[in-house]
Amino acid sequence: MSGAYRRLWRQRWVPALLLVGVCARVPLQAYVFAVLLLAVERTGSYPAAGVVTAASGLAYAAGVPVHGRLVDRYGQTWPLRAASVVNAAAFTGLLVTAQVRPTAGALAGWAAAVGLSLPPVAAAARALWSRVIADDGIRRTALAVDAMVLDVALIAGPLLVTAVSAAVGAAWAVGGCAVVLLGGTLWFSTLPPSRAWTPSRRGGGLAGPLRAPGVVVLLLVSLLAGALLGVLRLGFVEFAGERADPAAGGLALAAFGAGSLLGGLAYGARSWRADAAVRMRWILLGYACCVGALAAAPGVPALVALALPAGFFLAPLVICNFELVGRCAPAGTTTEAFAWGITATFAGSALGNVVAGALAGAVPAGVVFATAAGFAALAAAIVTTGTKTLIVPTAVEGS
Known part of the structure; x- marks a missing residue:
């Protein structure tokens, strides 16, 4: 292992932050595929499934800066926990709707609620590195590992969803994403570096x-x-x-x-x-x-x-x-x-x-x-x- 990586692993909190990052971020890459499979299974239409997944992705893109601003204003703990609870409720609504009223419109509405409420764990974790690691070189290595965690999530997430969906059905894959995401986010919010992260006294203004x-x-x-x-x-x-x-x-x-x-x-x-x-x-x-x-x-x-x-x-x-x-x-x-x-x-x-x-x-x-x-x-x-x-x-x- 390179000396840079050895120095990184010796930093306090780094292993915990990276592990919890996997638990909180793999579901972020997996859930869209899981929702796609669920929509195909329940509606029998690929165009309808495309609408459902697009609604979730667009809502996530629109919501994540708002979540980021809340974290910057009020710290990481309660915004992450509140978002995770709302997100769990949205996932529940999506799964129930898939069973009782699996129309494209209803599924798209709940999928949008899921995307809009997704906790900004990735952004919050990246903001922590400058607080946890003072050395620029070691922090650069941490950012490299952070980027590779995303690569692993992009590969592992869809594979896990495929395996679970084939074994027990797409609804279980969606539910699994929800549970792991909730647990990973709550775990992240309890780590001392996250709890100690305090917002700057300076406001960012409207822009x-x-x-x-x-x-x-x-x-x-x-x-x-x-x-x-x-x-x-x-x-x-x-x-x-x-x-x-x-x-x-x-x-x-x-x-x-x-x-x-x-x-x-x-x-x-x-x-x-x-x-x-x-x-x-x-x-x-x-x-x-x-x-x-x-x-x-x-x-x-x-x-x-x-x-x-x-x-x-x-x-x-x-x-x-x-x-x-x-x-x-x-x-x-x-x-x-x-x-x-x-x-x-x-x-x-x-x-x-x-x-x-x-x-x-x-x-x-x-x-x-x-x-x-x-x-x-x-x-x-x-x-x-x-x-x-x-x-x-x-x-x-x-x-």
Whole structure:
């Protein structure tokens, strides 16, 4: 194990925070898939199921900045606990409705209530790292591990949902997500670092973190990175479908995820002299080049092989973003700033889905990959233009 990771594990509270992070965040990645399967099972309609899951995702994207602001204003303990209780009630309403009145409208309403009330555990955990770890290098490694926890959640969540749904039904998978999420959130809120986290006396104002130019730059990067992923997912499927093997698109996506895990491990294992803003620019340029190289794949095996280095840049990009958000957010708005990053990523993914949907079938898959690379290149240009606001964040009123 690298010295950086050994130093991280010796930090007090780090193992507990990472473990509870898994318990509270795997269900966040699993529940959407579980709700999708439940909606398909109860309505028998894929379009209806799509409406139900979209309602949940959009509600989550809209609600998480509000939850983040409550945490910044009042501390982590009661906002997280209150959200978890409301969320458990919403999950219960969804499950009951699925049994007694499984119409698309009713299920979508409860799914939206679930998404709107999801506790902001990920944003709250990221806001804690600067309080728990004083050393910049060790904190960077912690952010790397945090990003890899998200990668693991993205892989493990759907697999667990699939296994439970196949064994006992989708309703049990949804219920399991609800129980684990409730328990993980309540556990997180009882940890001493979370209970000791106190909000800044400075208010964020109506605009909150959005009044900081550096935060706006980072949100644009998150939007474009989300769009890249949205385009890429469909691009993998279209490429494999052009070769009469649509399921093979999942292999490319898995290779991309594995590349992200490897990239996060490598990035977090070493110290970096260049500022995070400079690193982000080069990461985005490398991301653009490797995603663009996917267009040259002659077949599915080559696509899977090229997807590994393309994914290598994802986790380092996320880690840089975390580091810079903590730096650029005005005092008293850190959790909300992280929450806005989640919203921007969700919105970007939706944008990418729309763009990829418009391109799919009309152009070769290679053009879709080139479009995804264009999003990364545009993000690199935005970071280059806004580097000064990221290295030395512009002072804003009240910060």
